[in-house]
Amino acid sequence: MTVLDDTVAVRHLLRHLNDPRALRRNVLSSPFFETVTTAAKDNATGERLKTLVADCIESLARPKGEDFDATHASRQYYIVKNYDLAREPRNQVAADLGIVVSTFYLERRAALQRLADAIRSHSPSLRAIESARQEDLALDYADSLAASGQLTACISVLQSVTAVADPASRLTAWRHLIEVFVESGRLGDAAEVLEQMHRTATALWPRGPERAAVTAELCYARSHLSRSAGETEAALGELCRARQLLTSAQVGTRVGRMLLISVLQSLGKIHNECGSLNKAADFFTEALRIIDTLVVPPARLRIQSLLGLSSALGALPGRMQAASKLSRSALELAKGTGFLREIALANVNESNLCFWRSEYQEALQHAALAQPIADVVLGKIEAAELALHHARAEAACGSGALAYKRLRNARRLLLEKSYLWAMVSVLESEILTRRRADATALNAARSAVRAAEMSDVLEAYGCARLILAECYSRRHRLREAKYNAKEALSSLEHHGSAFALAQAFSLSARLTGDRSHLANATEIRRALRA
Known part of the structure; x- marks a missing residue:
């Protein structure tokens, strides 16, 4: 293969x-797919190949040989x-490096050739890679299975890794297994x-740099x-x-940076649920x-982080x-990557x-x-979280009975005291209030307040107090209505x-006649539509 062919192949590989x-059609990457027969394994092999390419790119920064200095390597x-x-x-890249465009092209061609050589040195066949790091491929495969909803198969693969992998990979597999079990x-x-x-962990890493x-x-x-x-506070502490x-x-x-990303995403999700939106963002x-x-x-991690940031900012x-x-x-x-779970989310x-923009049909x-x-x-x-959003949109579009049934089904998927349990309780009481089943709605709203208090989620508590205030208002119990509206406002x-x-x-x-509160509501709704 000529140098030009190599550079064309590596450019194609980086774009795809x-x-x-x-990647199956690329002369540099096709050997990695020689024995792969399923789409899920295709995705797992692709993820493993991305890691290998990342390592090869990192190696470009390290000069090799006496006639190759650090300046060329870093460029x-x-x-x-x-x-x-x-x-x-x-x-812009040439300016950052302080070189002219002609030098940029020379350095780039040399870089792509070095990268092609590095990738080829690792890819005589997929079997060679499997024999060296079979557990890494298995973990990637398990991740692909989880992304496609095949949780039982994912659990089976992860359990097989914990039986044969080295201790560090075993810990990673156990961590993923806990996520899937939960x-x-x-x-x-x-x-x-x-x-x-x-x-x-206690037996193998009692102390030392890896601890x-x-x-x-x-x-x-x-x-x-x-x-x-x-147990929100305990989760935040961990x-x-x-x-x-x-x-x-x-x-x-x-691996360490990937774990840190997952930790940050979890912190963002919890703060989002608790209504601490700036912290979540x-x-x-x-x-x-x-x-x-x-x-x-x-x-996948980028998609998840973009969605988390979008959710926090949108509120x-x-x-x-x-x-x-x-x-x-x-x-x-x-859509471009074909990750079904992320498309749904x-x-x-x-x-x-x-x-939030009051576009209920679109919702x-x-x-x-x-x-x-x-x-x-x-x-x-x-699935329960989707049911919550689906039911809320149905209720806003006038299908309260259908929404209420969807929430009752979702409740069976959840544990008491959880954030979603509290939010389901809040929405159930809101739907009953809209249907003017006042006695039943009042009891449901009181239950929602108790559920929110158990969950330690202040947004759920504020929303529950808001619904309870509405219920009391409809029963002309204005003192209780004003008290709960004040509690809701203070929390939210x-x-x-x-x-x-x-x-x-x-x-x-509406309850107090405070025009400044009406102006605040109008301004916030205008900002939400902006």
Whole structure:
């Protein structure tokens, strides 16, 4: 193969890193797919290849041989990373390096040739890769199975890894296994795996430089069980400790950075649920920043972080335009990569943003688009979250009875004291209030307040108090209505979405005659539509 052929092949490979079908046709990457026969394994092999390419690109920064100095190495690494991967303008990259365009092209061609040689040195056949790091391929395969909703098969693969892998890979497999067990509602199995993790970590890493990363793995795993049980503060404590360990120990491996990204995403999700929206946005922004430091950023983690940031910003006054842009980017990326789970979650987020903009029919359409995918690929918790958004849109469009039935079915997927349990209770009481079943609605609203108090989620508490205030208002019990409206407003001003806060200001204005509250509600709703 000529130098030109090599550079053409490596450019094609870099452009199609997220497309296994294109990689099968590439002369450099096709050997990795020689024995792969299924689409799920195609995706797993593609993920493994991305990691290999990332390592090869990192190697460009290291000069080889006495006649090759560090200046050329650093230039070539910078060009591939910023021009070929990040798609920055050619002139900008050349200016950053302080070189003319002709030198840029010479360095780039040399860089692509070195990269092609490095990739080829690793790819005589897929079997050679499998024999060297079979557990890594298995973990990638398990991730692909989880993304396509095949949780039983995913669990089987992860359990096989824990039986044969080296201790470090075993810990990673156990962590993923806990995530899948929690998502499947198998909390007893998750607790048993956590105990195995703890015993292994204590025996093999009692101290030393690797202890910080191992402890962070344990903290992250424990946070899943705490969160599933509705113990929000405990989950936050574990995640904050994991973040502190990973950052203070400066765990710079790709595995360590991937774990830190997952920790930041979980922190963002919990703060989003609790209504601490600015904090949530900060965590998702930090996750995206770390993703950008990876030579080959994982598409699924990017999609998840974009959706999390979009959800947090969309609930803040005046940030809807930015939130919508992020959400559309995530949806397009999910469609382009073919990740079904992320396509479903992106449509859920679009439904949520449409609802906040009072575009209820559009919200219902996006929820309906997500539903058939969700029925196949989502676990219990995510399916319940979709049901919540779907039911809310149905109720807003006048299908209260259908929405109420959907919520009753979703409740069976959830544990008491959890965030979603509380939010389902709130929405059930809201639907009953809209249908003017006042006695039943009042009891449901009181139950929603108790559920929110148990969940420690202040947004749920504020929304529940808001519905209770509405119920009392309809029964002409104005003293109780004003008290609960004041409680709702106090909670939602600090912890909650702008949509809920506008509702609270509007109700307070109606009950108290305070025109400033009506003006606040109008201004927030205007900002949500901006």
